[in-house]
Amino acid sequence: MRRPSRLKFLFPIGLVIAFLLEGSISKLFSPVLFEKFSMVPYLTLMWLVMATLFARHEKLHIGWWALGIGIVYDVYYVGIVGIFMFAFPLVVYINRIVFKFVRENLVTSSLIYMGDVLVVFILSYLGDRIAHIASLSGTQLLIYTLGPTLVLNLILFVILYFPIRALFNYFS
Numbered sequence: 473m474r475r476p477s478r479l480k481f482l483f484p485i486g487l488v489i490a491f492l493l494e495g496s497i498s499k500l501f502s503p504v505l506f507e508k509f510s511m512v513p514y515l516t517l518m519w520l521v522m523a524t525l526f527a528r529h530e531k532l533h534i535g536w537w538a539l540g541i542g543i544v545y546d547v548y549y550v551g552i553v554g555i556f557m558f559a560f561p562l563v564v565y566i567n568r569i570v571f572k573f574v575r576e577n578l579v580t581s582s583l584i585y586m587g588d589v590l591v592v593f594i595l596s597y598l599g600d601r602i603a604h605i606a607s608l609s610g611t612q613l614l615i616y617t618l619g620p621t622l623v624l625n626l627i628l629f630v631i632l633y634f635p636i637r638a639l640f641n642y643f644s
Contacts, residue, residue, distance in 0.1 A: 478643040483523055483532050486639075487541055490519035495549065509620040514589055516541060518629060519636075520560060521585050524567045525576060526640035538564045555599035559592045566591075578633055582626060589625045593618060 494515040520538050527534070542557035550556065567584065574580050597613060 477530055477532075479527055479530050479532060479640065482639070482643045483527070483534070484537065486519050486523075487516065487537060490515040491541060491545065508616065510617045511620040511624040512593070512617070513628060514592060514621075514625055515628070516545060517560065517563065517588060517592055518585065518625070518632065520564055521567055521581075521588055522633075522636045522640070524564055525571055525581055526637055527644065528568075528571060530644065535561050535564050550596075552599070552603055555596050556592070559595045562595075563588045563591060578630065581633065582629055585629050586622055586626060589622060590618075593621060 494513055497513050497515070520534060520541075523532065523534050538560035539557060542560035543553060545556040545560070546553045567588065570584055574584070
């Protein structure tokens with residue numbers, strides 16, 4: 473009899489922790505992060521991307537988890553259901569395809585993650601513009617929000633890459 477993977481327990485716990493930490497970091501550092509430049513730490517997205525990367529051969533149903541956490545993310549952080557409910561599963565789906573053709577290392581994973589952040593950020597911005605929530609112009613968005621968000625998420629990804637990889641290797 474095959475023992476169930478411990479990742480089936482680790483993945484949802486890590487997803488909830490990432491979701492809660494994302495909001496806590498934003499709230500705690502809002503005077504620093506949101507003074508002139510706005511930075512969005514996408515820890516939930518990072519956990520989904522790393523799970524897709526490091527647990528390729530596990531049956532964790534990451535796409536369904538991405539849909540579920542996307543709905544919760546929309547309700548809790550945005551207030552409008554739809555943007556992240558669509559964006560998170562889309563990123564997981566795209567990453568599954570891309571990771572089949574790319575060797576796993578820090579550089580390629582970081583570049584792919586930056587693309588993922590860009591996709592989610594643009595979809596979020598477009599959704600906010602359609603709902604008349606966002607009022608920044610394209611130039612302001614690039615300078616004051618997108619650039620700092622990409623830098624913050626790249627730093628977090630590089631710092632957390634090896635510990636999370638070790639965690640997934642230990643529990644798989």
